[in-house]
Amino acid sequence: MKLSSLTRSELRRRLKEEGLGLNIGPFNTSLTSSIGVVGDGLEQLYGAFTLTGDADFIDFRVSLNSPSGLRRWFRPQVNFSFDGFFPFKPLPQIQAFAMFEWGLNWCIANNAHQYLIIHAAVIERNGVVCILPGTPGSGKSTLCAALVCKGWRLLSDEMALVSTQTGEIFPVPRPVSLKNQSIDIIQHYSFDAVMGDVVMDTAKGTVSHMRPPQSSVEQSEKPGTPGLIIFPKYTAGAEPNLIPLTQASALMKVAENSFNYSVLGLQGFEVLGELVSKCACYEFSYQSLDEAKETLESLI
Amino acid sequence: MPPESILVQFLSGTIEAERVADSPACELLLRQARSANLLSRVAALCDDKNLTSRLPQRMQNHLQSAQAVAEANHRSVKWEAKQIELTLLADDIPFCLLKGGAYVVGQTVAAKGRVFSDVDILVPREFLEKTEQLLIRKGWMCTNFDSYDQRYYRTWMHELPPLQHMKRGTTLDVHHAIIPPTARIKSDIEKIWKSAHKVDKYKVLYIPDNKDLVLHSAVHLFCDGELENGLRDLSDLDLLLRDLSVNDDFWAGLLARSVELNLQRPLFYALRYTHALLKTPVPAKFLTASKQGSPGSLVEKWMDFLFYRALLPDHITCTDRWTGLARWMLFVRSHWLKMPPLQLAQHLARKGYKRWKKRNASV
Numbered sequence: 001m002k003l004s005s006l007t008r009s010e011l012r013r014r015l016k017e018e019g020l021g022l023n024i025g026p027f028n029t030s031l032t033s034s035i036g037v038v039g040d041g042l043e044q045l046y047g048a049f050t051l052t053g054d055a056d057f058i059d060f061r062v063s064l065n066s067p068s069g070l071r072r073w074f075r076p077q078v079n080f081s082f083d084g085f086f087p088f089k090p091l092p093q094i095q096a097f098a099m100f101e102w103g104l105n106w107c108i109a110n111n112a113h114q115y116l117i118i119h120a121a122v123i124e125r126n127g128v129v130c131i132l133p134g135t136p137g138s139g140k141s142t143l144c145a146a147l148v149c150k151g152w153r154l155l156s157d158e159m160a161l162v163s164t165q166t167g168e169i170f171p172v173p174r175p176v177s178l179k180n181q182s183i184d185i186i187q188h189y190s191f192d193a194v195m196g197d198v199v200m201d202t203a204k205g206t207v208s209h210m211r212p213p214q215s216s217v218e219q220s221e222k223p224g225t226p227g228l229i230i231f232p233k234y235t236a237g238a239e240p241n242l243i244p245l246t247q248a249s250a251l252m253k254v255a256e257n258s259f260n261y262s263v264l265g266l267q268g269f270e271v272l273g274e275l276v277s278k279c280a281c282y283e284f285s286y287q288s289l290d291e292a293k294e295t296l297e298s299l300i
Numbered sequence: 301m302p303p304e305s306i307l308v309q310f311l312s313g314t315i316e317a318e319r320v321a322d323s324p325a326c327e328l329l330l331r332q333a334r335s336a337n338l339l340s341r342v343a344a345l346c347d348d349k350n351l352t353s354r355l356p357q358r359m360q361n362h363l364q365s366a367q368a369v370a371e372a373n374h375r376s377v378k379w380e381a382k383q384i385e386l387t388l389l390a391d392d393i394p395f396c397l398l399k400g401g402a403y404v405v406g407q408t409v410a411a412k413g414r415v416f417s418d419v420d421i422l423v424p425r426e427f428l429e430k431t432e433q434l435l436i437r438k439g440w441m442c443t444n445f446d447s448y449d450q451r452y453y454r455t456w457m458h459e460l461p462p463l464q465h466m467k468r469g470t471t472l473d474v475h476h477a478i479i480p481p482t483a484r485i486k487s488d489i490e491k492i493w494k495s496a497h498k499v500d501k502y503k504v505l506y507i508p509d510n511k512d513l514v515l516h517s518a519v520h521l522f523c524d525g526e527l528e529n530g531l532r533d534l535s536d537l538d539l540l541l542r543d544l545s546v547n548d549d550f551w552a553g554l555l556a557r558s559v560e561l562n563l564q565r566p567l568f569y570a571l572r573y574t575h576a577l578l579k580t581p582v583p584a585k586f587l588t589a590s591k592q593g594s595p596g597s598l599v600e601k602w603m604d605f606l607f608y609r610a611l612l613p614d615h616i617t618c619t620d621r622w623t624g625l626a627r628w629m630l631f632v633r634s635h636w637l638k639m640p641p642l643q644l645a646q647h648l649a650r651k652g653y654k655r656w657k658k659r660n661a662s663v
Contacts, residue, residue, distance in 0.1 A: 058327060059358055059362070085335065113365040113366075263368055265371065
């Protein structure tokens with residue numbers, strides 16, 4: 001059963017009472033919240049996700065609620081709790097849905113070391129998975145959103161989960177996080193892009209999330225085989241330009257973008273070595289999304 | 301009746317494997333173990349019991365993840381030990397690893413799935429200043445610049461304010477005793493040094509004798525007020541006691557040592573609660589003998605009320621309406637044990653005022 005099949009009131013009831021269980025890639029997540037924007041965000045962006053069953057094992061139980069005391073009414077805030085643990089300071093309540101996304105990122109990055117986790121957008125076309133590791137400002141999410149709007153499959157806009165057993169990439173096709181000008185750029189780039197509420201003045205500036213394509217969500221269970229590692233760099237006025245990377249320097253650059261390379265130690269090094277040896281690795285500067293799309297599709 | 305915890309049942313071996321493998325029970329175990337910082341230990345124990353492959357796949361994933369964290373912790377503490385050795389070797393200053401670090405480097409059974417957030421070392425009091433200087437030179441920096449806190453640690457406590465390594469981010473607590481000098485109980489640290497063992501291939505690195513590891517763990521757990529890792533520390537004690545008691549004369553030796561170090565009270569609590577909660581096989585004879593350290597039957601009952609709650613995981617599924625109060629009272633008790641009443645009153649007033657000021661500044 002999908003989230004979209006719940007009525008508005010049933011969705012909100014579950015959020016308030018027993019928790020809304022969602023199957024999000026490899027993670028069953030149960031969310032409790034009585035804050036309106038959280039329900040709105042889920043309705044707008046998570047419709048295609050499958051609900052968990054009553055007896056299912058839940059990996060992450062999280063909640064988004066108002067802190068107790070005065071701040072419930074006076075400049076209301078929201079707290080993210082991971083099963084009773086509060087990893088963050090409270091945020092203004094208007095950012096509650098974005099905080100769900102950030103909080104879930106935190107849960108995965110800190111509790112899923114069965115994967116080598118790389119800070120990257122991950123997309124796929126014709127069976128080839130492309131990893132776009134991203135330092136902030138590189139434009140990875142924008143490029144990822146653009147390609148996904150044009151038919152690429154979304155595996156994740158935030159993290160590549162590389163299985164330490166098989167080297168495959170496991171999808172977590174959650175909404176794509178867009179910031180500042182990227183929101184307008186994507187809305188103009190594709191009229192099919194569905195955006196959630198736009199929230200201003202967050203720690204990351206203005207943010208909004210793009211709904212993941214239904215087909216990507218439906219393939220949540222299907223891991224992919226990595227074939228390309230692209231380090232994107234948005235450069236004003238640049239022609240699309242691919243610069244091949246040696247395996248050694250690609251390995252170092254991916255390691256820098258990994259959340260848990262040091263946790264995995266030798267195993268991390270081996271998994272990363274395997275990954276890099278299977279992939280063609282490039283640095284990629286571009287300005288136009290259309291040209292970038294064309295260039296990347298020519299590699300597949 | 302105090303609340304029950306599936307994690308406690310698992311650690312004490314009083315729950316059947318089939319029941320743990322059942323999905324809702326398994327998830328409950330995950331949640332409690334995660335909140336008690338014991339998930340890596342649960343993973344190691346599941347492996348020992350050949351249970352892992354019978355658990356739900358999702359649980360296996362979490363256990364695998366937790367094991368990676370413990371292994372990373374162990375690599376890190378060994379590396380830190382080596383770096384501290386190289387730093388202190390310059391002046392031939394001996395140092396002794398304590399708690400988690402000692403379990404891992406000393407290859408004791410309590411290393412099993414043990415995670416920790418800081419490294420604790422002991423140095424002789426006369427080398428304390430020199431040690432700090434050498435460490436600072438190698439990148440361990442003090443992170444707390446509050447002048448009151450500095451004075452609090454340096455004049456009253458048994459440790460320096462925590463140091464943090466600039467590059468690696470690891471936290472280091474440098475102790476010169478196991479109990480604050482202002483505390484009611486006094487214990488002669490010289491005696492711990494005398495029976496400590498030098499670690500192979502190291503020149504200035506020592507590990508306390510096994511009995512002293514047990515006693516120090518007991519002091520830490522039953523005299524310090526920070527009980528968020530209470531069950532983890534109790535499980536350390538349980539593993540150590542089970543392992544060491546294969547020697548027939550262990551229990552008598554441990555009791556004798558507690559008398560030498562003047563630590564009968566913490567040992568009494570350690571044996572009482574490992575036995576009661578984790579079913580540690582302490583022979584009846586020695587349980588009775590440890591009563592020398594009892595605070596009296598009235599206080600015992602009161603402590604039972606507090607510890608049967610505060611030693612459980614700090615998780616919503618194993619708390620009752622008294623748990624919060626119990627934790628708070630044990631926190632207050634730990635301060636009461638640490639300093640004389642007048643000093644405590646001053647300390648609390650000072651801390652309370654600072655907190656109040658800080659809160660008002662942030663609104």
